[in-house]
Amino acid sequence: xxxxxxxxxxxxxxxxxxxxxxxxxxxxxxxxxxxxxxxxxxxxxxxxxxxxxxxxxxxxxxxxxxxxxxxxxxxxxxxxxxxxxxxxxxxxxxxxxxxxxxxxxxxxxxxxxxxxxxxxxxxxxxxxxxxxxxxxxxxxxxxxxxxxxxxxxxxxxxxxxxxxxxxxxxxxxxxxxxxxxxxxxxxxxxxxxxxxxxxxxxxxxxxxxxxxxxxxxxxxxxxxxxxxxxxxxxxxxxxxxxxxxxxxxxxxxxxxxxxxxxxxxxxxxxxxxxxxxxxxxxxxxxxxxxxxxxxxxxxxxxxxxxxxxxxxxxx
Numbered sequence: 495x496x497x498x499x500x501x502x503x504x505x506x507x508x509x510x511x512x513x514x515x516x517x518x519x520x521x522x523x524x525x526x527x528x529x530x531x532x533x534x535x536x537x538x539x540x541x542x543x544x545x546x547x548x549x550x551x552x553x554x555x556x557x558x559x560x561x562x563x564x565x566x567x568x569x570x571x572x573x574x575x576x577x578x579x580x581x582x583x584x585x586x587x588x589x590x591x592x593x594x595x596x597x598x599x600x601x602x603x604x605x606x607x608x609x610x611x612x613x614x615x616x617x618x619x620x621x622x623x624x625x626x627x628x629x630x631x632x633x634x635x636x637x638x639x640x641x642x643x644x645x646x647x648x649x650x651x652x653x654x655x656x657x658x659x660x661x662x663x664x665x666x667x668x669x670x671x672x673x674x675x676x677x678x679x680x681x682x683x684x685x686x687x688x689x690x691x692x693x694x695x696x697x698x699x700x701x702x703x704x705x706x707x708x709x710x711x712x713x714x715x716x717x718x719x720x721x722x723x724x725x726x727x728x729x730x731x732x733x734x735x736x737x738x739x740x741x742x743x744x745x746x747x748x749x750x751x752x753x754x755x756x757x758x759x760x761x762x763x764x765x766x767x768x769x770x771x772x773x774x775x776x777x778x779x780x781x782x783x784x785x786x787x788x789x790x791x792x793x794x795x796x797x798x799x800x801x802x803x804x805x806x807x808x809x
Contacts, residue, residue: 554580564630592728
């Protein structure tokens, strides 16, 4: 990390401590979602899995398909995908640890732990084996799960994410500025408090090519969860774990992914970087780069995304 940026982050951290900023953790509601929030025919469920109370939504029938959202979203990022695919699959969309209605924890945001959460969900709800789709942070967790528990994934879809350890976290070297901000201790919680909706909206708009594809209604749904006590901290903790995630991914060097893999990305998102990285460890890799899409491919190009996932999973 360049000296100037390191000093800035250290100063911000010290200032936050001087102001008495403490980690915020809060209980999430015990009830499920209102029926109007759910896709048609879907059910909201809770289960005690891998030591946490996890919330997830289930719809449809057929082979199980697990959908893992990223930051700054919740299971609801998949509402349109669930509605489109539930006629062919049993679609299962959890709130990742600490997000949405799933339990907030002090630790456990490294992608090995998140992968174990999802392994437990697959055992509990899918009979031990499922297709898995992961976007953003959910994609990183899906990738780790595919290496740690390959027998539990029939087919793997990674949607516009970067493999752990391949991110450029240095803005002075062309990287995205938000990595350092999100990873700084305590200060991002302080600066986004009371501004969660605006911050989430601006982040989503910045990463989108089709700027209005993620609707204001969807953003409001995400923000109401992240604005609860501990919500933003849990989200930032996914970034704070990235160094540990990179070290874990480095230990996979030389291993091959056992299952068929689909990389689907936006031309204005990660582009070819995901498939380039996966080509070094997958013998059965398919790639779709959506030309008029940014980071949020499922929302920016829903028909293309849904069609590609369905075709791949049924292949």
